[in-house]
Amino acid sequence: MFTIISFVGMGFIATKEAFDWVLNGPKIVRACSTIIRLMDDMASHKFEQERGHIASSVECYMKQYSVSEQHAYHELNKQVEKAWKDINQEFLRPTAIPMPLLTRVLNFARNGDFMYKGREDIFKNVGEVIKDNVASLFVDPVPM
Numbered sequence: 001m002f003t004i005i006s007f008v009g010m011g012f013i014a015t016k017e018a019f020d021w022v023l024n025g026p027k028i029v030r031a032c033s034t035i036i037r038l039m040d041d042m043a044s045h046k047f048e049q050e051r052g053h054i055a056s057s058v059e060c061y062m063k064q065y066s067v068s069e070q071h072a073y074h075e076l077n078k079q080v081e082k083a084w085k086d087i088n089q090e091f092l093r094p095t096a097i098p099m100p101l102l103t104r105v106l107n108f109a110r111n112g113d114f115m116y117k118g119r120e121d122i123f124k125n126v127g128e129v130i131k132d133n134v135a136s137l138f139v140d141p142v143p144m
Contacts, residue, residue, distance in 0.1 A: 031083035036112035
C-alpha cells in the first residue's frame with residue numbers, strides 16, 4: 001500500500017504500467033514488505049507480548065515449528081537476509097520500471113531496516129538514535 005501511495009504525485013514517471021506492475025506483487029515489493037514486517041515483529045515482540053497483543057511472526061514461528069524464541073529470531077533474520085538478496089537481485093536486472101520508482105521501494109526497505117534494527121522499535125519508542133537522526137536532517141546545518 002505504501003508503495004502505491006508513494007507513486008502518487010510523481011508525475012509522468014508513475015505511469016499506469018507502473019501501478020499495474022506494483023499491483024501484480026513483484027518480487028522486490030514482496031521482499032520490501034517481508035523486511036519491514038519481520039523486523040517490526042522482532043523489534044516489538046517483547047513489548048507486544050507484555051501488553052497481551054496479538055501473535056507476531058515470532059510467536060507464530062515458535063508455535064508452528066516448536067522452537068525457542070532465540071531460534072525463531074535466527075530463522076526470521078535469515079528470511080530478512082534472503083529478502084535483501086532478492087532486492088539486490090531485482091536491482092541488477094533490467095526492468096521497464098523507471099529507477100526512481102524502484103528506488104522508492106528500496107528506500108522503504110532501508111527505512112524499515114533503520115527503524116527496527118537491533119530489536120528496539122525506535123518508531124514507537126523514540127530515543128536518542130532517532131532524535132539525533134532527525135536533528136541531523138532538519139536542525140543541524142551541514143558544514144560547507
